[in-house]
Amino acid sequence: MSNGQLSVSTDKQIAGVLGYFDDPHSLIQGMSRVRDANYESFDAFTPYPVHGLDAAQGLKRSPLPYITFIFGVTGFLCALALQYWTSAVDWPLNVGGKPFYSWPAFVPVMFELTVLLAGLSTVAGMFALNKLPNITKKSFDPALTNNRFAIIIEAPAKVEDEVESAKSNFKPFGESEAADFLKKAGASEVRTVYQEGWF
Amino acid sequence: MHTAHSHEIRNPGKLEVSSGIRNLFIALAAVGVLVMIVAWTQDPKRFWPAFVHNHFYFLSLAVGGLFFAVIQWVTSAMWSAPIRRLAESFTSFLPWILVSTVVLYFGLKDIYLWTDATKVQGDLILEGKAGYLSPNFFMIRLVVAVLIWIVFAKVMIGNSIRQDETKDPVFTAKNRTWGPLFLILFAVSFTFTSFDLLMSLDPYWFSTMFGVYCFAGLFYSTLALLAIVTIAMKRKGMLEGILNENHLHDLGKFMFAFTVFWAYIGFSQYMLIWYANMPEETGYFIHRLTPSWKPVSAFLMFGKFFVPFFILLPRGNKRSEKVLWNVAWFMLVAQWIDILWLVQPEFYSAPKLSWIDLGTFLGFAGLFGLSVIRFLSKHTVVAVGDPKLPESVFHHHQ
Known part of the structure; x- marks a missing residue:
């Protein structure tokens, strides 16, 4: 220095x-x-x-909580849409005799994608709002x-x-x-x- | 932190309750106990399920107060110092829980199928469980659990109260030493209590997650009641200069966390049983998804989880006394409906709500209120000797 x-x-x-x-x-x-x-x-x-x-x-x-919330909701809805479309529309599969659209089976993935997008967007949002990385x-x-x-x-x-x-x-x-x-x-x-x- | 040395924390003193409020609780308790006696003699088949329901609900709140306080000692928590005494006051109802546990003995044959020797005989499952599900062993387990809680409450909350005068930090250290032992014993004893009181209503069904499900409800409702009592004391001016919206914010975060925890445990229990689809397990939920019970089940998912989840999500709501007050009342009602949902489908094909349920509730609520008022009139409403208190009051001042 x-x-x-x-x-x-x-x-x-x-x-x-x-x-x-x-x-x-x-x-x-x-x-x-x-x-x-x-x-x-x-x-x-x-x-x-x-x-x-x-x-x-x-x-x-900081506006960061709103970014987290919006991306969390997005993750939730994307996971629901993806699973609904794959298991009930595009390629219906009979699993254990349960209905094609069995939402309880989708919940773990919905939860995971909510957390994933909320978490990643929080880190990315924090970097963007703080203008990081700084060179x-x-x-x-x-x-x-x-x-x-x-x-x-x-x-x-x-x-x-x-x-x-x-x-x-x-x-x-x-x-x-x-x-x-x-x-x-x-x-x-x-x-x-x-x-x-x-x- | 730095200003702690230059300020003296005001001693809020003991609770002074107008005779009107005290008489109201006495009247509630008297009417409730009278209703219970009438219901017991007139309609025992209808009375005993309501008794188990309310017994378990208030048992959860009473021991929940001790659990909350012990968690604070074990973690050396600072934020909660101004409100820990209010949680400690809930344990003053534990002696009444011992009384109602003994009273329950007279209702065993009206609620628990496994007490009927003629039904057990020849039933392979019930015969296999007969060693565990026998009235005497059952009562011993329940009483021992309550006695453990009473002894720990006596010792640990006794330490907390003695600290008010002496300000000796050794009492905090003692409680931190006893804390982990209590937590282990609490986990085991409360699991057995919930297995015995609620799960054995259907002696064919079993779920290893049932104990933690009941615990999730216990802490959910304990935090809600703590928020209510805290805000009531704040409105009375007892916590002036001691408690601010930062403490409410922390309490709100705790309530939010255990709203999520309850949903997580409740759904995990449901999903595994739904997915595996084993006949001996699914019956429990089939009873609860009939057209008349489905609205109650749906209320638990939307009402008990989503409503407090979205209300407690924004920062401003957790810091707002008014919002926290209202959502806490809602959570207390939701927990009561949850226990109703655990008990009633074993007896009735549709939810029942009559003077028997309300009267039994009032009896327990009246006695609970009287115990808490009596405790807070005997001891200062804030643990003024707690070494963490100055830090909590001033650290949280910004």
Whole structure:
């Protein structure tokens, strides 16, 4: 990991200002102040899930449960249709003298396909909603996956956007201003970080 | 978590019930017991099935409360600390279950075919089972099971109550030690109780899944009753600052899980018998799929499973006091109909509901309510000495 502060004059694009917090409690308090300041883009990095961070960050509920439900129902109906068509329409077979359309025999497969599609769609939906896999952004600091907590106030992605964001209701981003804000919000250490891809 | 040190949890104290409510339950119990005595003397053939039905229903709730509490100790659960005492209160009905088990002795010959020596003689199947299905051995099994539950309730809930004063975590550790022993004994004793009380109504039929089917119903209804009592206490303001919608959410998830579990067990039992189509097994379901019983069977699949399943699926409903309250009442009724469906087809070709069923139900319900009220008036409604309580109250605050 290159030290961002020493490479100010490089041609790297500024990613934002990273503020380190000593514990989850001060992170949550800092997060709600950043949220209330109305920056356009910000995020938190923690080595493990922190209870209450979603609310402090102002995150909305994920639409993932609806994806799971729709795919679960789809799996249920597909399994019913498949079994009905194969065993009662296309190739009726007499099994133990039971009716061709014997729904109790279909239930295990209906259950399995419900669970299968619900489960796979949850994983796929989670990846899609989180824009994973990520190959364009590299971790700012390996310590964030180990023992440190941080908030980033992100810089607008492109230079042209700065004009746009100035017109919007968001608090405009400034490197030193953001650093001061994070320090006031309780950050014990602040550094500017730069965009770095995987390759 | 972090704020736990700076807050003191309010002691909600003991339940204070107006004399009106207490008198209502006394009246219910008195009327119910009177109806039972009249029915016993006037129409014993009709009374005893109703007695077994309600006996088993309330037995499930009483021991279910103990099962719930023990699960919390064994798993060192944190979320349930504010409501565990309410589940413990259900066990105060266990002494009455001992009484009604003894009363059942007088009805054996009216409900259990295998008590009739003339029918057993010459019947190869019943003769083969005569060693197990004998009135004395039957009564010993039932009484021993209830005694096991009473002893564990006395010791473990006694520990929980002593902790209110001392706040000593050693009581939690003790209950965690005794817990697994209870769970093993409970699994065995409740399986035998359901085999004896309900499965032996048809002494020719057998299903190894019957015990777990009854257990699924036990926990389904216990969680529903716990939700009702919890919300009732919340509405009285007893749980102010202790319980919030996160705890209801957890309880709702538990109810949802055991709705699915019941359906899974019920269907597994049905499908294997339906598929194999063995004459000695299918009779049980053929009795229950006659034109007059089919609507009840269909209610179990659609009403007991699909209705709570879809209501409890969205997150908001599990967190809503009102929705949880209504679905819990529905689940309690559904469980009562399930036990009716296990008992009545062995006696009648169509479902019967009369003053005898309702009166017997009221008698049990009145005594159950009185026991729970008495328990909660003697002990604080929250286990205030539980070391997990602060964490549960504040961890769940976000």
